[in-house]
Amino acid sequence: MKRLFSYLLFKVFLAIVFGIVFGLYLPESVNRVFATFNSFFSQFLNFAIPLIIMGLIMPAISELGKGAGKLLLLTTAIAYGSTLFSGFMTYFTTSPIFSSLLASHANKAAQIAETAKELLPYFTITIPVVLDVMTALVLAFVIGLGLAYQEKSTLKLVVNDFQKIIMQLIEKVIVPLLPLFILGIFANMSFSGKVYSILSVFVNIIGVIFVLHIILLLLQYTVTGILVKKNPLRLLATMMPAYFTALGTQSSAATIPVTLKQTLKNGVSQKIAGFVIPLCATIHLSGSVMKITACAMAIMILEGVPFSFTLLAGFIFMLGIAMVAAPGVPGGAIMAAIGILQSMLGFNEEMIGLMIALYIAMDSFGTACNVTGDGAIALVVNKITK
Secondary structure, three states, X not given: OHHHHHHHHHHHHHHHHHHHHHHHHOOHHHHHHHHXXXXXXXXXXXXXXXXXXXXXXXXXXXXXXXXXXXXXXXXXXXXXXXXXXXXXHHHHHHHHHHHHHOHHHHHHHHHHHHHOOOOOOOOOOOOOOOOOHHHHHHHHHHHHHHHHXXXXXXXXXXXXXXXXXXXXXXXXXXXXXXXXXXXXXXXXXXXXXOHHHHHHHHHHHHHHHXXXXXXXXXXXXXXXXXXXXXXXXXXXXXXXXXXXXHHHHOOOOOOHHHHHHHHHHOOOOHHHHHHHHHXXXXXXXXXXXXXXXXXXXXXXXXXXXXXXXXXXXXHHHHHHHHHHHOOOOOXXXXXXXXXXXXXXXXXXXXXXXXXXXXXXXXXXXXXXXHHHHHHHHHHHHHHHOO
């Protein structure tokens, strides 16, 4: 998994570079080939997203039924609360920052868009979706929650097999084609003259989100330190091996042994740590939600798409739920979020491509933030259940 994601990150970087070069120097007839592929891939992605939501969320929710009753509910509630806090903190922090920081870029992009030439595909293919995104999300939760209380169920076996099919679809088809999709997006932007303003925005967004990750971890451990009456900086310092391991592995699951070891060093009991850490590797994605929320707001500002607190609040609540399906897949969080970005925020093909490129570029930092925060949750659960 680590190797797969490392290759993906490298391929996305090459896709951005080649996309810019192709859009600038290749004739329009060649660039329209990439536009044609993007048109088909977008249709296929729209078709696949509801299936991905069902295939990943149904088994994830059903597996929670194996938990330990009140301990499961307590841990899930704290993890979801932490995820929501991350999303709303990101909104209130980045809304004024991005509005001022990206204002000039947004105006420039709007001016370019008025006179820009658009690459048109040679032909288009329409692939009707089986379910819309919200129907798939609700249905996945209904079935998943129902299966959580079934000890022996034939349907659970079917759901697990369906999950394997969806995982293969993501790992063998969608993820390998993402760099080509991103290449087409950047070729189109380069051809239309928007690419330079976009790249300068990328640097600003990545810098802001990195600082926010650090602030989030300090807040998490400050609150935790107050609750458990321990030095928060010392607690956070103990978790640093897990943070740096996650930076390297880019996987919450692969970092579990290190996270567990450091959590025990912070004084959490073996029983609580052994339950909370593996569970939070699945359901606690505060760093990922921060990244997706910040990137979504930045791209909406850049594209001149209006948004409000009410709109983003609903998006954050749904995003926190959808993140349950994210672990185990390279770039899985953004794959689980695409449907919500489209249905709730109205993201188009170009905006989705930018989101994927931005997310993959910063994925290791989000994962490191997620697993380090797991240690704080374990401390709180250990205190409450003492």
